[in-house]
Structure formats: structure tokens, C-alpha cells
Amino acid sequence: MDLADALSRLDVELTRAQAEVPQAADLDGLAGCERTLLGRRAVVTDVHEQIKTFPPVDRPALGKAVGAFKQVVTALVEQRRTELADVERTLRLTRDAVDLTLPPRGRPRGHLHLVTQVQQELEDVFVGLGFRVAEGPEVETDFYNFEALNMPQAHPARSMWDTLYVKLGQPEEVLLRTHTSPVQIRVMQDQRPPIATVMPGRCYRRDTLDARHSPVFHQIEGLVVDRGITFGDLAGTIEAFTRAYFGDGRTARLRPSFFPFTEPSAEFEVTCFMCAGSGCGVCSRTGWLELGGCGMVDPNVFAAVGYDPEEYSGFAFGFGLERMAMTRYGVDHIKAFWDNDLRFLEQF
Ligand code: DAH
DSSP: OOHHHHHHHHHHHHHHHHHHGGGOOSHHHHHHHHHHHHSTTSHHHHHHHHGGGSOTTTHHHHHHHHHHHHHHHHHHHHHHHHHHHHHHHHHHHHHHOOOTTSOOOOOOOOOOOHHHHHHHHHHHHHHHTTOEEOOOOSEEEHHHHTGGGTOOTTOGGGGGSOOEEOSSSSTTTEEEOSSSTHHHHHHHHHOOSOEEEEEEEEEEOOOOOOSSOOSEEEEEEEEEEETTOOHHHHHHHHHHHHHHHHOTTOOEEEEEEEETTEEEEEEEEEEOTTTTTSOOTTTTTSSEEEEEEEEEEOHHHHHHHTOOTTTOEEEEEEEEHHHHHHHHHTOOOTTHHHHOOHHHHTTO
């Protein structure tokens, strides 16, 4: 092999490198090319090793050619390596991509329970009429639930409320409130007249579940105390409230009744939602549905909180929120409020 042979062998290899390296299909193929062109058995390695057998005048030229060959081929390989790495990266990204275009599956959003909605709406109506809102405890004492409301021990009216007692203190001293009326007492103890307050909350009775009774239910209580409050104020408030809440075309009426904490007492009824007053099965042909009780605060109740009944008078009312919702939305069984059947709840 003389100098011309050696140079032409390198030339052939270079042409081959220029053809093959840019065509290498992947990184493995490229590594193969690199081995053939620059590895231990490559032409350039052979030429390099033989330089020492050449006449000294030829050695520098040959050394230069070998160096140039290695430099050019290495550059070609590196360029292709970068290209292939890019291609593979793009491929991998495409393959591993997370498809964010799927339709989103969000969690369904809930809403307030119908009874809570009714409570909040009623609070709004009463606040609009000038009332404040107060709350009291669900676990009460005999004093607030009965005694201060003019029902002393063994008063027959106590049996109107089937009481659930809590094992605390003296027997039958601590109980689950059977109505929201005890909150009236707490409000009167806390402040002086004028008072205009509504008191919503949960109540408990040892009732058997039927279409209109549940052992757990909600009431809203109302209390107005000032100088010169009359039964006319009570009737006017009930009527204003009925129109504001049920809409025009519905009206309220009061029927004489009895409650130990009011005198006189009345039952508060509204036009039947089903028949608009003409009489049907829902209202037992009367055209009216009973919502709750009301009356003028009994002087004994004022005495229990230290108000002078000669100076102040007042009225009170209390009605069931479930009953209210049933009346307004035509719900025929109170159990629907506790079943948590979404098909029912989603309607409101
Ligand atoms: N607390 C009574 C009940 O649960 C309802 C009631 C009647 C409340 C007359 C009152 C009232 O404030 O004046 O049956």
C-alpha cells in the first residue's frame, strides 16, 4: 500500500460515510455505522496503524488525512445522533401523551336540602318584615321546654308532646326539645322588648312515622313583644307572611285552638295547594291546610321571664317546616325529606 492507495481507501470510506450515516434509521443502526467507520476493524484504524511502515516523507500527509477523516466522520455521526434523538423523543412524546381532550367527568354538585331552602327563604321573608333570627339548643331542660311555657309538672298539656328524655340530671329533667317554643324564653331572658324574632330549628317527638309526622322535624317559631301589641298585629303578620311566602291568591285563616303558652290561641291555616280552596282529598274537603299554632303570649309566660304583663303584650307562632314544604310543593309524605333519594331531592 503506497500513499495514493491509502488516501484513496480513505476517500472511498468517506464517500460511504456520507451516504450511510445520514441514512441510519435509528440509534442502534447509527452505532453500527460508527463501529464500521471508526472502530477497531475500520479502514481508518488500519491505515492509522500502518503509518509507521510508510516512508517518513509520506507520514505527515497520511497522518493529516487520517485526522481529517476521523473529524469529518465523527461530525457526521454526531449530527445524525442529534437528529435521531430528536425523532425518538418526538415519537416517545406522542406515544406517551395523555389525551386531555377526553370529556371531563366532574363530580356532580349538590345543593341545599329542600327543608334548609325553606328555612332560609322563611328567614328572608321574616327579616323583610323586620324580624331578627335566633337559635337555641336542641337538648333542653324541662324548665324551658315546659315549665316556663306555662306547663308546670303534671300539667295535662304536656302529653300533647311525646317527649324523648336524655339520661342526664334528675329523671325527666333533660330532654330533646319537642318544639322551638323554649327559644322564646331564652330570647326574652336575653333581651328586653321590643322583640321581633324568628327561631328556626330541629325538634324531636316520640311520634310514629306517618304521612305527616316524623320523630325528627323542623319548626320555625316567632315572637313579637312590645307595648300595645294586639291580636290584630298577629293576624296581619300571618297574612303578610302568607302572601310573601306562598304568593298572592293564597290566604290565611285563624281558628280558635288551645296552647298553654298563649291566650287566646289559634290554629293557622292556609288555602290548600291542591284545590286552591275548593276542597279536595288533600285538605279533607275543607279547602284549608293547617300549618301551625299561634296566639297572644300568656301572662304566665311573661311572669316566668320577669316581664310585667300589665306593661307588655305580645304574640307568638310556631309551625313545621316540613309541613310548609309539603304544602307549597305538594309533597305527600314527610318521609321523602329523610329518604335522601336523589330523584326526589334533585327536583328542588
Ligand atoms: N309549640 C307549638 C307546637 O309545637 C306550636 C305553637 C303554637 C307555637 C302556638 C307558638 C304558639 O309559638 O303561640 O305545637
